[in-house]
Amino acid sequence: MAPKKKGEAPAPKRIFGRFSNSLKMGIVGLPNVGKSSFFNALANLSVPAENYPFCTIEPSEARVTVKDQRFDWLVDLYSPASRVPAFLEVWDIAGLVKGASEGHGLGNNFLSNIQAVDGLYHVCRAFPDDDVIHVEGSVDPVRDLDIIASELRLKDLERIDKIEADLAARVTRAGGKATKELLFEYETVKKCTALLRDAKKPVRAGTWSSSEIEVLNGFYFLTAKPAVFLVNLSEKDYARKKNKWLPKIKAWIDEHTGEPLIPISVSLESKLQDMASNESAEAAAAYLETNSMTSALDKVILGGYRALQLIYFFTSGADEVKSWTIRKGLLAPQAAGTIHTDFERGFICAEVMAFDDLKELKTEAAVKAAGKFKQQGKNYVVADGDIILFKFGTINTGKKK
Numbered sequence: 001m002a003p004k005k006k007g008e009a010p011a012p013k014r015i016f017g018r019f020s021n022s023l024k025m026g027i028v029g030l031p032n033v034g035k036s037s038f039f040n041a042l043a044n045l046s047v048p049a050e051n052y053p054f055c056t057i058e059p060s061e062a063r064v065t066v067k068d069q070r071f072d073w074l075v076d077l078y079s080p081a082s083r084v085p086a087f088l089e090v091w092d093i094a095g096l097v098k099g100a101s102e103g104h105g106l107g108n109n110f111l112s113n114i115q116a117v118d119g120l121y122h123v124c125r126a127f128p129d130d131d132v133i134h135v136e137g138s139v140d141p142v143r144d145l146d147i148i149a150s151e152l153r154l155k156d157l158e159r160i161d162k163i164e165a166d167l168a169a170r171v172t173r174a175g176g177k178a179t180k181e182l183l184f185e186y187e188t189v190k191k192c193t194a195l196l197r198d199a200k201k202p203v204r205a206g207t208w209s210s211s212e213i214e215v216l217n218g219f220y221f222l223t224a225k226p227a228v229f230l231v232n233l234s235e236k237d238y239a240r241k242k243n244k245w246l247p248k249i250k251a252w253i254d255e256h257t258g259e260p261l262i263p264i265s266v267s268l269e270s271k272l273q274d275m276a277s278n279e280s281a282e283a284a285a286a287y288l289e290t291n292s293m294t295s296a297l298d299k300v301i302l303g304g305y306r307a308l309q310l311i312y313f314f315t316s317g318a319d320e321v322k323s324w325t326i327r328k329g330l331l332a333p334q335a336a337g338t339i340h341t342d343f344e345r346g347f348i349c350a351e352v353m354a355f356d357d358l359k360e361l362k363t364e365a366a367v368k369a370a371g372k373f374k375q376q377g378k379n380y381v382v383a384d385g386d387i388i389l390f391k392f393g394t395i396n397t398g399k400k401k
């Protein structure tokens with residue numbers, strides 16, 4: 001991290017995960033809990049690949065729109081020729097079984113798939129159905145959550161043991177001359193081992209400083225990845241918002257990480273999509289209305305986006321209204337870099353309007369007149385919903401500013 005200059009705003013707190021704006025959610029859970037059906041429901045909503053010319057969409061990868069009323073409002077205001085909402089990428093991962101960390105089932109394969117994603121939709125089964133076999137022989141979502149959580153933790157432990165031993169050897173070799181950085185890394189890793197082994201907690205459940213998070217981010221631990229828990233219910237339970245497992249699952253999550261829990265009925269979601277394609281979207285909407293239900297998918301997508309600490313800023317005008325996904329805490333030049341690397345290198349300033357100001361004052365001119373169209377410099381931390389126009393100049397490669 002760059003040293004802080006006098007008078008500068010404090011740097012935003014570091015967050016776990018890759019330093020990237022294109023982060024992915026992966027779907028994990030035991031076999032047969034509804035992961036692929038859930039994935040298919042998302043894939044059905046997938047944004048066509050042609051909207052993203054530089055990316056191919058794999059069969060096990062869905063790209064779904066993150067719905068946002070602010071985006072819709074901007075589209076209404078500008079009636080642009082092109083409109084590109086924010087999207088979330090989601091990957092299907094085959095079921096993880098007990099003992100996967102020791103190579104059972106497809107074992108390490110699954111774990112390396114999990115390695116490749118940044119956050120997890122952890123699906124657990126709370127629907128009874130004798131026709132759908134449960135690998136553990138009975139429906140018990142709390143036991144299932146424990147199985148998956150401990151497989152991931154064991155895998156991290158196996159790796160951290162090697163990391164710690166390695167660091168210990170380096171410290172010994174350095175004798176009294178070990179650098180402050182090396183010693184700090186070693187201390188952080190030891191603290192992390194204790195959390196995983198003794199407290200039996202995931203890495204993300206610890207209390208960490210920004211510098212510790214920076215050290216830990218170098219190791220890509222599985223249990224550092226944020227999770228959103230999806231409880232797959234029968235349609236009946238989903239409709240009545242009641243299921244005997246729900247309070248127990250909630251208690252389990254709160255005891256571990258306190259992350260979001262979202263009830264969903266995957267079978268209902270599939271049924272709605274069948275209705276929409278076989279009959280009409282109105283028929284599906286009418287079915288929901290008659291049964292006083294709403295689809296959980298938008299909430300699930302937004303939950304994943306938030307878990308990854310993603311936000312977006314808008315560029316808007318008559319040509320295009322577009323949402324640009326970035327990670328929370330990004331500075332204006334880095335945000336500009338998501339549009340084009342030249343924007344980052346030649347960054348001069350960002351002209352920023354808050355969405356709420358535009359909504360209240362109705363036109364850009366009125367926002368300007370009110371002095372609320374602000375010029376922001378290179379230390380500006382982009383806020384969710386900012387509407388930004390970047391100013392950049394020719395790049396002078398010879399001289400550092």
Ligand SMILES: Nc1ncnc2c1ncn2[C@@H]1O[C@H](COP(=O)(O)OP(=O)(O)OP(=O)(O)O)[C@@H](O)[C@H]1O
Pocket residue numbers: 029030031032033034035036037038094095096127129132232233234235265266267268
């Ligand atoms: N809420 C639900 N109620 C009833 N049946 C469901 C529900 N959700 C999913 N199912 C059914 O459960 C079965 C298993 O679902 P699915 O194949 O999606 O599981 P999976 O987790 O992807 O399994 P695997 O790990 O083997 O890939 C399917 O027959 C599906 O229709």
Ligand SMILES: [Mg+2]
Pocket residue numbers: 035036037093094095
């Ligand atoms: Mg599957």
